[in-house]
Amino acid sequence: SGAWEPLYRVVLLGDPGVGKTSLVSLFAGVQERDVLEQHGEAAYERTLCVDGEETTLLVMDTWEPEHQCLQVGNAYVIVYSVTDRGSFESASELRIQLRRARQPEDIPIILVGNKSDLVRSREVSVEEGRACAAVFGCKFIETSAALQHNVAELFEGVVRQLRLRRGGK
Numbered sequence: 001s002g003a004w005e006p007l008y009r010v011v012l013l014g015d016p017g018v019g020k021t022s023l024v025s026l027f028a029g030v031q032e033r034d035v036l037e038q039h040g041e042a043a044y045e046r047t048l049c050v051d052g053e054e055t056t057l058l059v060m061d062t063w064e065p066e067h068q069c070l071q072v073g074n075a076y077v078i079v080y081s082v083t084d085r086g087s088f089e090s091a092s093e094l095r096i097q098l099r100r101a102r103q104p105e106d107i108p109i110i111l112v113g114n115k116s117d118l119v120r121s122r123e124v125s126v127e128e129g130r131a132c133a134a135v136f137g138c139k140f141i142e143t144s145a146a147l148q149h150n151v152a153e154l155f156e157g158v159v160r161q162l163r164l165r166r167g168g169k
């Protein structure tokens, strides 16, 4: 479209196996025609209509908290698996690294507890996730990529958080 639309870079961080690629694939849709290769990382661009307004997100699926991905994001999605306490602890570590890298900036961060469908192997409760997000000063959502539960809500939430800070961009 020729309309004037802002483009925002959204970076997914989290331990291997927590479901980053699965979440990004759902965001991208089944046909992966908009894949851009950047330093071996996949990036998907999609325009979402949220609250009657279009916003374009370039979502980057990364597996390592490399310096560059801590620098380039306009928003961050930190993913852990509710079935993997180690990944929950890594999420805290990533939050600390992000704060160090981008100290003075007020960047939207969404903490995501994925694999909420795996009820019987859950190791991290909803309350723990919520409490952690409160300490981090960020948003929180539980998702299931397998059931496609809350995935659209996650990316809509990212758009709303970006718009809240638009004035300062």
Ligand code: GDP
Pocket (backbone or CB within 6 Å): 014, 015, 016, 017, 018, 019, 020, 021, 022, 023, 114, 115, 116, 117, 118, 143, 144, 145, 146, 147
């Ligand atoms: P990544 O390494 O963080 O990109 O994780 P992947 O997206 O590759 O997912 C790792 C594994 O977990 C794959 O076998 C996925 O099918 C599975 N997985 C991802 N999300 C979910 C989920 O919400 N529920 C369940 N049950 N499995 C999931």
